[in-house]
Amino acid sequence: MDLSLTFEQQMLVDAARKMVRTHIQPILDAHSPDDALPKSAVLAIMEKAAELGLTSARIPEEGGGAGLSALDYGLMAEQIPPAVGLILQPHEATTTRIYLGGTPEQRERFVPDLMAGRKIAATASSEPNVGSDPRGVETRAHVDGNDIVLNGRKLWISNASVCDVMNVTCRMTAPDGSSRLARILVEPADSPFEATELHMLGLCQSPHGEVVFENCRVPKRNFCPDTGDTAKLLTLTWLTNRPLVGLMAVGLAQRALDLAVEYAKVRKQFGRPIGSFQLIQNDLAEIQTAVVTSRLVCYNALAAIDRGERANGLSAMAKRYAVDACDRAVALAMRVHGAMGLSVELGLDRIARDIRMLHIPDGTPGILTLIQGRELTGLDPFRG
Ligand SMILES: Cc1cc2nc3c(=O)[nH]c(=O)nc-3n(C[C@H](O)[C@H](O)[C@H](O)COP(=O)(O)OP(=O)(O)OC[C@H]3O[C@@H](n4cnc5c(N)ncnc54)[C@H](O)[C@@H]3O)c2cc1C
Structure with a gap:
């Protein structure tokens, strides 16, 4: 190997x-x-x-x-x-x-x-009442002539305000009142909807928005019949997304490590560089350990996906472990810097805010833990 x-x-x-x-x-x-x-x-x-x-x-x-x-x-x-x-x-x-x-x-x-x-494309699943359980979406759609009519609200949608096409998960109601989950491709140029930018803790330059569909008419040809290989689609998107988000956290923690090592070598207290104190060396070693193990656990999940192995547990583990370990590593890097770690001019504050954002998309830590547990036991923790 x-x-x-x-x-x-x-x-x-x-x-x-x-x-x-x-x-x-x-x-x-x-x-x-x-x-x-x-x-x-x-x-x-x-x-x-x-x-x-x-x-x-x-x-x-x-x-x-x-x-x-x-x-x-x-x-x-x-x-x-x-x-x-x-x-x-x-x-x-x-x-x-x-x-x-x-x-x-x-x-x-x-x-x-x-x-x-x-x-630019976006996917809209989450709603004010729907997060970890996307099967519960409340956005409604029904057919009216040659159009589908959409009504509902979406929340936290990446690229909402800038996209040219939004892949919207909704509940399609049939004339007999029955309903099923459906995906519809909504193009704001032809089917205008309201998108409002949301201001969040971190990743501030990344557009995240709230979307309101009010009798939004979409041509029927934009209805996705799910003729594709759904299992492959899930494998290629959800499973890979998770370690990718983990690696975004690794990139941030690596930057925090580089800053902390440099600072520890030049900042002097008690007449010595603080990097010569064993407690500071311990902090630096902990940060580096988090970066390296997080990187490896994400690479490992991605390599398993490439080999075509079942990687649900590995992928969930990779994101949960990497974001958590790297978040703690960034906090340690701030501590190594003393008050300087809290100053906005250094930029560690922004790294700390950005990394917090990565815990949530593509599965919260809680949901990822349960996916791992399900893989280990074969027992479904969500619906019994
Ligand atoms: C930066 C960012 C980008 C995003 N981009 C998109 C996007 O492009 N498109 C989109 O559709 N959504 C997007 N989202 C939304 C994201 O998918 C949801 O926030 C996520 O699914 C969690 O949903 P929620 O926030 O409603 O939390 P909830 O599902 O309400 O969860 C709240 C808490 O309850 C816990 N919990 C929930 N169910 C269980 C359970 N069964 N057992 C134990 N604990 C449980 C969770 O772990 C969490 O701690 C984005 C979010 C962020 C932060």
Whole structure:
């Protein structure tokens, strides 16, 4: 077993780092760190990400995508600032869902522009009363002539205010009153809806919004009949998303570690660099241990997905462990800095706020623990 990167993998990592340095960071720096990026900036990011295959990572080459392995995708995602990661990943996952679960006509109409980064995608499942249990969605849809009429509210939706197509989970009501879960592709240009930006603790440049559908009319051709291979769709999106979010946390904790090591070498107290005190060395060792173990547990889950193994438990474990360990590591890095760790000029405060945000999307720690427990015992903790 060789845990080192191959030459090709190192090239992918270097390319992602270069893209961030030369194209993405300047876009982030040109905008307020406290406000969601405007659509023009998101499109500029998409265009560059598309060149590296990050807008089509999970779509196979024969479908025009990058066809990256899950591990290679993760290696690149780790290099991307999470405020951008939470723009790109929902976009790419939605594009993959349309590719795998849409009709041939929907694929042709939506996927090329989304893969090229000319258009932006979002997925809307969560609602004011619906989070961890998406089967309970209350957004209603019914057919009226050639249209589907949507009514309801969605909450915390990444890319809501900037998207060109939103993959909306809703409950479709039949004339006899029966209902079933359905997915509908809503294009705001043709089917306007209200999207309001939400201000959250961290990842402030990443757009997250509330959406209101009030008699929103969508052409029937945008209804997704779920003809795709649903199991494959879930494997490719949910399972891979979790370690990818874990690796976003690793990227943040690595930055905190680098800052803490530098500071410990130059900051002097009692006539000595604080890095020479054993308690500070212990903190640094703990931070590094969290970064390395988190990285490995995420790579391990992604590699299992690539081997085609059942990875539900490993993937849940990877995200839960990595975000939790890296969050604690960032807190330790702040402690190493004393009061400086709390100052806004250093930027550790922003890392601490950003990493807190990663606990929730793609499964809360509680839900991920239960998924692991279900895998270990074979017993369903959710519905008995
Ligand atoms: C940065 C960010 C981006 C997001 N992007 C999107 C997006 O693009 N699209 C989208 O649809 N949603 C998105 N979400 C919403 C996210 O999917 C939900 O927040 C998540 O599913 C949890 O739902 P909730 O917040 O309503 O918490 P709840 O489900 O209400 O959970 C509250 C608490 O109860 C616990 N809990 C729930 N059920 C159980 C149980 N059975 N046993 C034990 N404990 C339980 C949870 O672990 C949690 O601690 C995003 C959220 C964030 C923070």
